[in-house]
Amino acid sequence: MSHSSPQSNVYALVAEYPTPEALxxxxxxVRDAGYKRVDALTPFPVHGIVExxxxxxxxxxxxxxxxxxxGAIGGFYLQxxxxxxxxxxxxxxxxxxxxxxxxxxxxxxxxxAAGLTAFFGMLIRNRLPRPYHPLFATRGIEASTTxxxxxxxxxxxxxxxEKGTESFLRSTGAESVNAAPFDDFxxxxxxxxxxx
Amino acid sequence: MMGICFLIVGLLFTTITKLVTTGIGIWxxxxxxxxxxxxxxxxxxxxIGHAGTLISAILFxxxxxxxxxxxxxxxxxxxxxxxxxxLYPLLHLGRPWLFYWLFPYPNVMQTWPQFRSxxxxxxxxxxxxxxxxxxxxxxxxxxxxxxxxxxxxxxxxQVITGVAxxxxxxxxxxxxxxxxxxxxxxxxxxxxxxSVHSIVSLDFAxxxxxxxxxxxxxxxxxxxxxxxxFAMVLTFMIPVRAFFGFKDFVTQRHLDAMSKVMxxxxxxxxxxxxxxxxxxxxxxxxxxxxxxxxxxMFGPYGWSYWMxxxxxxxxxxxxxxxxxxxxxxxxxxxxxxxxxxxxxxxxVIIVISLHRDFVPSxxxxxxxxxxxxxMFIGTMGFFGFMMCLFIRFIPMFAGxxxxxxxxxxxxxxx
Numbered sequence: 120m121s122h123s124s125p126q127s128n129v130y131a132l133v134a135e136y137p138t139p140e141a142l143x144x145x146x147x148x149v150r151d152a153g154y155k156r157v158d159a160l161t162p163f164p165v166h167g168i169v170e171x172x173x174x175x176x177x178x179x180x181x182x183x184x185x186x187x188x189x190g191a192i193g194g195f196y197l198q199x200x201x202x203x204x205x206x207x208x209x210x211x212x213x214x215x216x217x218x219x220x221x222x223x224x225x226x227x228x229x230x231x232a233a234g235l236t237a238f239f240g241m242l243i244r245n246r247l248p249r250p251y252h253p254l255f256a257t258r259g260i261e262a263s264t265t266x267x268x269x270x271x272x273x274x275x276x277x278x279x280x281e282k283g284t285e286s287f288l289r290s291t292g293a294e295s296v297n298a299a300p301f302d303d304f305x306x307x308x309x310x311x312x313x314x315x
Numbered sequence: 316m317m318g319i320c321f322l323i324v325g326l327l328f329t330t331i332t333k334l335v336t337t338g339i340g341i342w343x344x345x346x347x348x349x350x351x352x353x354x355x356x357x358x359x360x361x362x363i364g365h366a367g368t369l370i371s372a373i374l375f376x377x378x379x380x381x382x383x384x385x386x387x388x389x390x391x392x393x394x395x396x397x398x399x400x401x402l403y404p405l406l407h408l409g410r411p412w413l414f415y416w417l418f419p420y421p422n423v424m425q426t427w428p429q430f431r432s433x434x435x436x437x438x439x440x441x442x443x444x445x446x447x448x449x450x451x452x453x454x455x456x457x458x459x460x461x462x463x464x465x466x467x468x469x470x471x472x473q474v475i476t477g478v479a480x481x482x483x484x485x486x487x488x489x490x491x492x493x494x495x496x497x498x499x500x501x502x503x504x505x506x507x508x509x510s511v512h513s514i515v516s517l518d519f520a521x522x523x524x525x526x527x528x529x530x531x532x533x534x535x536x537x538x539x540x541x542x543x544x545f546a547m548v549l550t551f552m553i554p555v556r557a558f559f560g561f562k563d564f565v566t567q568r569h570l571d572a573m574s575k576v577m578x579x580x581x582x583x584x585x586x587x588x589x590x591x592x593x594x595x596x597x598x599x600x601x602x603x604x605x606x607x608x609x610x611x612m613f614g615p616y617g618w619s620y621w622m623x624x625x626x627x628x629x630x631x632x633x634x635x636x637x638x639x640x641x642x643x644x645x646x647x648x649x650x651x652x653x654x655x656x657x658x659x660x661x662x663v664i665i666v667i668s669l670h671r672d673f674v675p676s677x678x679x680x681x682x683x684x685x686x687x688x689x690m691f692i693g694t695m696g697f698f699g700f701m702m703c704l705f706i707r708f709i710p711m712f713a714g715x716x717x718x719x720x721x722x723x724x725x726x727x728x729x
Contacts, residue, residue, distance in 0.1 A: 139722065159487035162462065163719040164494050168487045177488075179495040197419060198430045206427040213431060220431040223514050227439040230507045231446060237496040237503075238450040245489045248481035255484070261465035264458065264485050266718075271486075 130253035130301040131273040132284055133260065134293035139165045142268035145291035146171035149270055152287060156276035160254070160263035172270075179244065183237045190232025195225040257299040267294075274301075317703040323696020330689035331406065339409050341686040348669045348681035353403040355661040356691055358515055359543065360400035360698075361441070362536075362657060365508050366544020367393025368448060371455070372504035375497075381572060383716045384564040388555075389548050390452040391709070395701040396547075397445045399694040404437070406690075433517040440514040447507055451500045454493070457483050458715040512540045519664065525607035526668030529594065535587035542580035542627075543657035545573050546650040551702060553647045564712055567641050574640040577631065577653065584660075585628045603673055615680065616667045619659050626656025 136142045142165060149157055150173040159168050169176070198221040202208070207215045242248065254260060254271065263269045270293075272284055281298070288296045334341060344351035367389035374382035405411050417438045419428050428435050460480035467473040483489065516536035519527035549570070556565045595608025611620050630652050633639045640646065671678045705711070 160485045161487065161490065162485060163458070163715040163722070164490040165487075169491050172487060174488060174491070177491045177495055179492045180499065183496070183499050201419065201427045202430060206425075208429065210429060210431045217431060223433075223436040223510065223517075224430060224439045226506075226510055227436075227443040230503050230510075231439075231443040234443075234447040234450055234500060234503050237499050238454060241454075241492045241496045242481065244492055245486075247483065247489075250477055250482045252482060252484060264462040264465045264483075 128301050129274050129281055130299040131257075131271045132279075132281070132288060132296055132298055133160070133254065133257045134270045134272075134288040134291070134296045135259065135262070136268045136270070136292065137294060139168075139268055141292055142270065143167055143171050145270055145288075145293065148291045149272065149288075153278050154272050154276050154284075156273040156279075158271040158273075160260075160269040160271060162264050162266055162268075165268065177244075179237070179240060182240050183233050186236030186240075187229050187233035191225050191229035193232070194228025195221055197228075198224060253301060254299050258297045259295070260297075260299075271299075317700065317707075320696045320700035320703060323693060324700050326689055327693025327697050330686055330693050331402075333686060334406055334690070335411065339407060341684060342690075343681055343683045343687050345679075347672065347677050347679045348666055350665050350669060351681050352683055352687040352691060353407045354518075355658065355665050356694065357400050357403035358536075358661045358665075359658050360396045360403075360694065361515055362512065362540035362543045363547040363654075364393040364396035364400065364444075364448070364544065365512060365537075365540040366548050367391070367396070368444075368451075368504050368508040369541055369544065370548070371451065372501040372508070375501045376505060380720055381569055383720055384712055385548065385552065385569060385573075386716075387452075387455060387709075387713045388552065388711055390448065390455065391705045392544075392548060392551065392702065393448050394445070394452060395698050395705075397441065397448060398701070399698050401441060401445065402694060403690075404441075433514060433521045436514045437518060440511045444507060444511045447500065447504055451504055454497055454500060455713055455716075456709070457481065457493075458485065459710045459713065461485065462714055463710065509537055512537045519668075524668055524672055525601070525603045526591075526595075526611065526664065529591065531587055531590055531594075535584065535590075538580045538583035538587070539657060539660060542577060542584055543654060545577045545580070546653035546657070549573055549577075549646060549650040550654060553643050553650075555706065557643065559706075564717075570643065570646060571637075571640050574634045574646060577650075578634040581627060581631045581634075581653070588624065588628065607668060607671075610671050611663060611667045614667065614671065616663070616670070620663050620667070623656055623659040623663055626652045627660060628656075630656075 134145070136145055139161070142159060142161065146157075146159060146168060150171060155173075157172050158174075159165070159172060161168065195218075199216065199218075202217070202221075203215045209215075213220070259267075260269075270288070270291075272279060272288065274281070278284075285296050342352065344353065367386075370382055370389040371386040371393075375386070405414055408414060417428060417435070428438075430436075457480060460476050461483035464473060464476035464480045467476050513533035513536065516532035520529060520532040522528060552565060553570075556562060592608060592612075595604045595611075599605070611617070631649055633645075633649060639649070666681050670681055
């Protein structure tokens with residue numbers, strides 16, 4: 120796992136802002152300056168940050184829709200196959216293919232498939248669970264889940280330059296800028312799951 | 316409190332041990348009343364669970380921001396209530412260790428479940444409901460666990476919360492997907508919760524028995540579930556609020572809003588009782604229906620019907636008064652009354668309908684045994700015990716949502 124800039128021992132620079140508004144303004148500046156490998160860390164979802172940073176739109180909704188469809192068709196087909204082909208029984212004189220009776224289980228299968236896909240799909244697409252991440256070694260990073268708003272610029276960004284980027288981030292109104300140090304473990308991890 | 320609950324959990328385990336080693340003959344149910352406390356309690360607990368989903372999912376979709384300070388608590392209640400509920404049908408199977416026969420899987424016996432039975436629908440409904448409730452709850456917890464991890468002082472706390480938070484770091488990409496799936500889970504839970512109690516009601520409505528065989532059941536059961544669920548949330552919330560001083564999080568407004576939901580669903584339930592009486596005594600013209608309703612009111616279990624009307628129909632009308640809604644002590648007593656009333660409702664529907672059906676030669680009486688009560692009180696202790704553990708160890712309020720709300724409020728006032 121070789122890394123493109125072995126002279127730098129920095130995974131990313133993390134700039135800290137006091138409010139979501141400051142974060143959004145700064146994020147637009149970062150995007151307009153041409154940084155691509157960026158992210159934000161916030162204690163709660165900040166509306167508009169995805170657009171402000173120019174991140175790609177998520178396709179979770181489509182994924183869950185497909186899962187729901189799969190669950191519904193699968194659940195319905197399971198019952199049709201069992202009651203007409205595999206194990207046909209006459210129950211209260213109903214026809215073998217008594218589809219109104221299959222609706223409740225079809226519905227439950229749809230919800231179950233969609234729900235499981237939503238939860239585990241979110242985790243997998245977010246590359247979680249991941250107990251270690253290079254960012255966790257940054258000074259003051261704990262505040263990102265409790266009250267501070269942060270922008271991350273990764274060192275793999277083509278425009279990244281430790282000194283220049285740091286002063287640029289300060290000019291966007293950051294309260295402080297800290298470097299996330301890179302150990303070998305973190306380097307491998309980052310190369311593995313680039314920018315996820 | 317926790318100690319008392321723990322003792323009662325002991326009672327539950329004793330009962331289950333006795334039940335599994337002896338058989339379900341230790342319960343009082345037998346022909347003709349083959350369903351009694353077990354199904355009464357099952358429906359009661361499932362109904363209680365529904366308030367959690369309603370508060371967290373439906374109020375989320377309606378953007379009712381006051382839900383934020385009670386949703387975590389109510390969701391936890393859902394999960395524990397569904398656990399209690401699930402125990403009953405499971406143990407009523409007689410050989411609970413063969414419960415997996417209920418699921419469709421290829422087996423050497425070459426048999427498959429019978430999908431035209433509402434009992435089979437129940438298996439799917441309740442297991443899906445439990446799974447989705449747990450996922451929804453954990454999704455909501457994830458950012459708060461990360462926040463706990465970052466504030467944890469001791470090594471043990473750091474490791475435990477670190478593992479539980481799954482490495483959540485509040486990245487913008489993560490939040491984007493998180494927001495979408497939280498909305499989707501809420502959207503899925505909403506019809507799910509309605510379907511679960513509708514399917515539970517079909518366990519009865521699909522049968523031919525007078526008193527069960529009515530089309531009014533699904534909506535009437537769902538309203539009853541919400542009614543008892545909100546009552547149970549308040550039964551727990553009011554003492555917790557007073558004891559821990561959470562009056563800034565759970566305000567008078569919450570009590571007021573929840574009382575109004577109880578009042579509204581209570582009126583729907585009351586309408587259900589009125590319709591049952593009207594159809595049975597007047598409209599159907601069917602002698603069996605007529606007899607069933609008459610027997611419900613004036614038969615040997617008539618006392619339970621009139622207690623039900625008092626508990627669910629008359630006393631909660633006090634909630635029309637704002638003074639009552641804002642008085643936590645009085646409100647707490649009303650929620651207890653509603654909990655009792657909703658339990659009686661299921662008792663009336665199940666036991667009274669079963670004990671005298673079409674042919675007098677198959678009539679009988681039902682008397683619960685001490686093991687019936689052991690099981691019932693035991694699950695209440697289990698529920699209380701789990702709630703105590705929850706309050707002690709898991710963030711009771713949705714921290715990140717409260718922060719977001721606080722921020723919104725601040726920027727609006729600028």
